[in-house]
Amino acid sequence: MGSLIGRSLRGVVAIACVLVATTVPATAHAAVVVPAGVTAGIAVFDRQAGTFTEQQNADMQFRSASIVKLLIALDYLWDRGPDYVVPSADRTRLDAMLRSSDDDAASYYWVQRGYEAVVNRMVPRLGLRNTAPPPSSQRGYWGYTAISAADVVRIYRFLLESAPLPVRQFVMGDLRQSTRCAADSYDQYFGIPSVFGGPRAVKQGWSGFGNGPMTCSGTLSARASGVDLVQEALHTTGTVGPDDRSIVVVLTLHPDGTPFAKAYNALTGIVRSLNVPGGTRLPGVPFGTWGSGVRVRSGTTTASPQLAVVPSGTDVLVSCQALGQEVVVSPYRNPWWAYLPQFGGYMTNIYVNSPDNKLPGVPDC
Structure with a gap:
C-alpha cells in the first residue's frame, strides 16, 4: 500500500x-x-x-x-x-x-x-x-x-x-x-x-x-x-x-x-461462554433440533414466506413461542411455533428436541 x-x-x-x-x-x-x-x-x-x-x-x-x-x-x-x-x-x-x-x-x-x-x-x-x-x-x-x-x-x-x-x-x-x-x-x-x-x-x-x-x-x-x-x-x-x-x-x-x-x-x-465486553447477546433458551431442510418462516403457518433453513442437527435459540397452524409430521402433531432470533422467524416446535408440544421455560410471544 x-x-x-x-x-x-x-x-x-x-x-x-x-x-x-x-x-x-x-x-x-x-x-x-x-x-x-x-x-x-x-x-x-x-x-x-x-x-x-x-x-x-x-x-x-x-x-x-x-x-x-x-x-x-x-x-x-x-x-x-x-x-x-x-x-x-x-x-x-x-x-x-x-x-x-x-x-x-x-x-x-x-x-x-x-x-x-x-x-x-x-x-x-x-x-x-x-x-x-x-x-x-x-x-x-x-x-x-x-x-x-x-x-x-x-x-x-x-x-x-x-x-x-x-x-x-x-x-x-x-x-x-x-x-x-x-x-x-x-x-x-x-x-x-x-x-x-x-x-x-x-x-x-x-x-x-x-x-x-x-x-x-x-x-x-x-x-x-x-x-x-x-x-x-x-x-x-x-x-x-x-x-x-x-x-x-x-x-x-x-x-x-x-x-x-x-x-x-x-x-x-x-x-x-466467553466474556465479551460490549456484546449484545441474542435472547433465548438453547434447544437441539432434528430433521433436515427445516424451514424458518416469517409467520406461524406453512404458507408464510420462507426466510431460511435450519442447518440439520444444529442448536437454536428460542426466545418465545406462539400458537399457529397445526403441523403434522407423522406421528407428531403440534400447533406451537418457536421464534428463533438467530434467523428472525418461526419454526414449528415439532423439530425442536423437547418431550412436549410446548417448550419448557420459554414464554409466549
Whole structure:
C-alpha cells in the first residue's frame, strides 16, 4: 500500500507490544467451556480497556482455512494507495470473498499475487508472530496457511487502529455484511453470529467437512494440511459491540469425522461462554433440533414466506413461542411455533428436541 500504510506500521509495533503485555491470569479461563476432544485457540481483546478478557492457546497455530482471506484482501489493498481505487471487477470478487467466503475469488488473488508471497509480505507488515505460508509442496492451497488466535487479533487491530480509513471501510464494511449462506452453500452463522446481535463484523473459516451442506445446496470437500492434516477445522472471528469494542477469535479443531452440525454447536457453545465486553447477546433458551431442510418462516403457518433453513442437527435459540397452524409430521402433531432470533422467524416446535408440544421455560410471544 502507499505511504499511509507504511506510516501505519509504526503503530503495528506498538500493537504487538500490547498483545504481549496485556494478558490475563490463567484463572480467568475457568468459565470457558471447551467440549472434550475439541482443541481451541481463543483470544478476546477489549479495545476500550486495552486488555484481553480471554486467552487460551492464543499462540497455537491452526490451519487458517478462510481466515487467510483477510490477509489476501489486505495484500491487494496495500498496493492501491494513496487513492485506493478498486476496479469494479476486483470489488465484486473481493466483496464475494469477504462477505460470502468465495473460494474462487481467493484462489484468483492467491495465484495472481504470488501464492505464499502474500503471507510472506503480510507477516512483517502486520507484525504477525505465528503465521506462516503453506508448505512449498502445497503452495496452491491458501487454506493451509498457519495462523494463531493472537495473530488474528493483530490483524483486526491493524484494520481498526492503523489501516488507512478507505482500507478499514472496505474490509470491515464487507465483514459487517457477512451472508448466512456462504458461496459453497455452508451456513456460516456459527459462533459469533449465533451468540451476538449487532453491531458485529465476522470472518469465518471451515475445512475438512465432507458430509454435505447445512443450509443451501452444494458440498465442501477441501481438506487442509500444513499444521494439522486430519481434524476438521471450524473458526469464528470478528468484532462485537459498538465501535468494534471487542475482537473475538476462536479457532477450533474437531476429531476426524466430526459432522459439521456437531462442530457448529461446539464452537457456538464456546463463544457463548466467553466474556465479551460490549456484546449484545441474542435472547433465548438453547434447544437441539432434528430433521433436515427445516424451514424458518416469517409467520406461524406453512404458507408464510420462507426466510431460511435450519442447518440439520444444529442448536437454536428460542426466545418465545406462539400458537399457529397445526403441523403434522407423522406421528407428531403440534400447533406451537418457536421464534428463533438467530434467523428472525418461526419454526414449528415439532423439530425442536423437547418431550412436549410446548417448550419448557420459554414464554409466549
